[in-house]
Amino acid sequence: MRRYKDLAINNKLTVLVVLAGSVSLVLSCIAFVTNDVRMIRLSMIDQISTLAEVLGSNSTAALSFRDAETATELLLSLEKQPNVDLAVIYDAAGNVFATYDRSQGRQLFPPEPPRAGYEFAGGYLDVSRRIEHDGQVIGTIYLHTSMRELYDQIFWYVNIVAAVMIGSLLASIVLSSRVQRAISQPILELANAANRISIESDYGLRVEKIADDELGILYDQFNVMLEQIQQRDAAIQRANDELEAKVESRTSQLQKANDTLQREVAERRRAETELAEAQHELMASARRAGMAEIATGVLHNVGNVLNSINVSARLASDRMRQSKVGDLTRVVKLLDEHAADLATFIGHDPKGKRIPAFLDLLSTHLADERADILKELELLNAKIDHIKAIISTQQSYAGVSGVTETVDIATLIDDAMSLNSASLDRHHVAVSRDYAHIPPVKIDKQKALQILVNLIKNAKDACAASSQNRRHLEIRTRLGEAGTVQIHVVDNGVGIPRDHLTRIFSHGFTTKKTGHGFGLHSCANAAQELGGSLVAFSDGPGTGATFVLEFPYEPAEAIV
Template sequence: MKRLSLALEQTPRLVTVKQRLALILLCVVGGALLLASAAFFIVEYVSFHRALVETTFPLAETIGINSRPALGLRNNHQANQILATLKGNSTIRGAYLFDANDQPFASFQPFRSFSESQEDLLPETLLTEQEIRSILIDSGRQYQFKGRYLALFTPVFDDGNKLGTVYLVATLDNLYQRLRWWGGIALIILLMAMTFGFILAQRLQQSISHPVAQLVETMRQVSLSNDFSLRTEKLAHDELGLLADGFNTMLEQVQLRDRYLEEANRFLEQRVKQRTQELEQSNHELIASRERFLQMVDLLPQPVFETDHNEKMIFTNRAGRQTFACDADDLREGIPLAPLFDGPLPSTETPNERLLRTHNGQQFPALIYTAPLIRNGRTEGQRGLIIDITDRKRIEEQVRASLREKEVLLREIHHRVKNNLQIITSLINLQLRKTPGALRGEIEILRQRIRTIGQIHEKLYRSDDLSLIDFDIYLKELAPQLLHLDPGKTDITIHHDLEPLQLDVGIATPCGMIVTELLTNTIKYAFAERTRGEVFLFAATRDGEVTLRLGDNGIGLPKDFETNRRKSLGTQLIQSFTSQIGGVIHYTQRAGGGTEVEIRFPQTLSDLRQQRQA
């Protein structure tokens, strides 16, 4: 309402509706008359130019006809007399006659004396000599308006022969005199029309400005007194009457809303008072909750902290204040964490292990848990928890030391087992010297089986990992040793296609025994009638399953193989070890001759346990 009052106080400085209506009417009347006058002047200007050309051309042709004898006889005096007949024509300002060679021949200028020189015969400040020459060469009827003059050319012919050219210069002074006269009349009519329009506007504006003025006065009173019960009087049944009705309706609605706002204001005051009491109670509860939180945080043995966006610590509990030797004043200023945390603060919620620095410069290992502090969608800092893991590190070191001792002990056990198996192998070698030939082969196979187990233990105590065997390397070393079981088989070639393969010791031992039995049977039976042959070893792993394939180009499987395999000790051992490692074995005849044995089994003991549970 204050803004409206100021606007109403400034209203007299503005143009009123009454003045605007008068001004609009005067502008409409004046604009209409000006447009009409401009149209009249344009029509008059164009018509006069056209009439001047139409009257001057016949005059020039008459002069040309009368000048034919003078041009033919080269009589300058007669030609000048003919041109002098134009003295009574007020529109002609110059008349010139050129001969057949386009040279000045005669001239007449009412306001100049005639001169025989070529320069005097040409008109000044109208057309240049070059423009005149170009027009004369065209030998046609031409005219040009330049400034306040008309330049008109007409050739003179006699029996088709050009005798010369008539050049007339006519003035437009009559046109401008008529335009000045009409302009004065138009000005007088414009003044009379505007006077009539002003009087008419004074009469018409009363029916418009008076209701508007009354509406403005009512609005002024309402704005100054804030009395919305005032109403304006409806003086007409037109748009202004509708405006008055709308204004009165608006005042009525404002009055109702003002009454409603007063009631709402009283209700809001009571509500604010009640809400203030509730907020005070909530504030007391928040203060008590904060004190409880601070007390509980201070009871934590681990430091907790909060940082701002500059990675400065602005809060920590009692454990943190003791660890970093800080007080409330230091926290208000913010304590940089980079020197204490030996680098920037981690921004991940997963634990981050760091070496922290205490107030006296001592370092200790700790796990740091952090979470971003987000307000209004922006990260404004971090909150975190520090766990001192010095004791855990000490225990871990003790566990690692114990593990190292156990590894040494386990290596010693594998070494002693290997030595004991070596002793057994040596005893068997001594016994072989006294054994007759019938039993010698069986004892030799038994010795190789013991050596196979001994090699696995040797690999274990020499390996960095006591639980895994590089089985591909083990097979490459094992296969050549088995060729010496039969001294007569010296020309057998072993082909390897072995991928890098690591097996648990619990799988590697039975698998080594399987390969030993298969190679032994191959050397013993596949090449029984010859000394030359080829053995193929293949090993690969896919998706946790190992494929071990052994083939030869020997005589192949006998027809009663299925019956005999149940009676043979070697095949029973192979079947037993295959079941032990959860594998499947297949015997097939090779396409080019010979036998191929394929075994599939899990690569790790964990896969084997899952297979058995399933």
């Protein structure tokens, strides 16, 4: 399994396709062989039973007149039936009246007439029928038929199955090695590009899309993420350079402006205006960084789902590795070794007698294996659909900030939860929802999503850092009395000290070791741009926290 896990993705896909195709083919062949064997048995029963009835009907006169010679001549017609080895006609008293023995006395016939019906035993089919005349039983006819034809058919089918399996396996290897390139090649190219970016820190690198499928969408989003990171770094560096230059310039100007108070005030006002513009540019950069963080979260979610796909593929591989198909090969080999005396071997040898029951048990086991592998393949399809949903959600919010759209609040929150779902699951944070009925509203969807994703991420971090046995996050929506929409994000995490409840929204303030102090500050500013507010509530450390986003309620149909 470790060796399979370390294989390249193209080899994994080839192995998976070949194994799945081989299992399906084996199960189909076994089903066909089993059905044909059953039909041949039924046909033999019907044929021999009809033959017994015809012979019994033709022997009524011989039994009535006690003409054993005529009855014996009638049985000699069985020489044209190569499978009938022994035939006996009994009179009404149960005594042997006439016999036919293809082996010339080497076989023993029952001294008494068997019970009417049929029975498979020792590689033979025994059929017994009552002979009636004018409503009275005047005798019994017994036919002892060899199963050589059936065993020859089974042997032929097993050889056909083996040949078809080998040919199909070779064809599957050739075809899958070519078809899988359409999936594996783009993934390998994306992995190589990511590795090169990681080593060289060259965010100007782009990957070239070669198709418009889901992998093509992933290529586009990967390029968009690189573009956003590159723009963020350039904007931050440019803002820092401009700010340093402006501060240095303002300092020099203020030193020279001591001659008059009016000039000093004017210069200070000008400096304040330029500082405000620089801060606004920093905020815009922080917002772009937030969207890049969302894209990074999407890639992380996709990575987690790919891990689950790898687990399902590994389970299917383990199931195939433990398959009983090898036992079928051993049975074929055993039958080949006794091809010359197959009937004797299956009818009398202890190992041969167990072959029919073993094949029946093996067919059941292989059917169970097929069901298990089909279940894993269905799980693989469901997880691939999950990747599509994650990419579709991120793509739907990859628009331009500042545009007002019609938004369903519940759907907006669920999308924010989806972008954090992998992280919430990994930290075992249970999520509950309590949504009030709120009609769709007009709002800047980009800003609202940025706020919600940040609040949910902070709540997850607070729960992960707490000592609570049961980590819980609740999202509630309400219509405020003042005509507003309220979204409550409630967690049972580490809580917030009272003297930090207002400071946490200040630029640069953070209580996390790896925090940068931009998140809640940019969320508070975004809430103000929505015409609302963002406030925090907590009873102190260890008591959890509640963040409330509130903005004006403007129904979509009321906007012109």
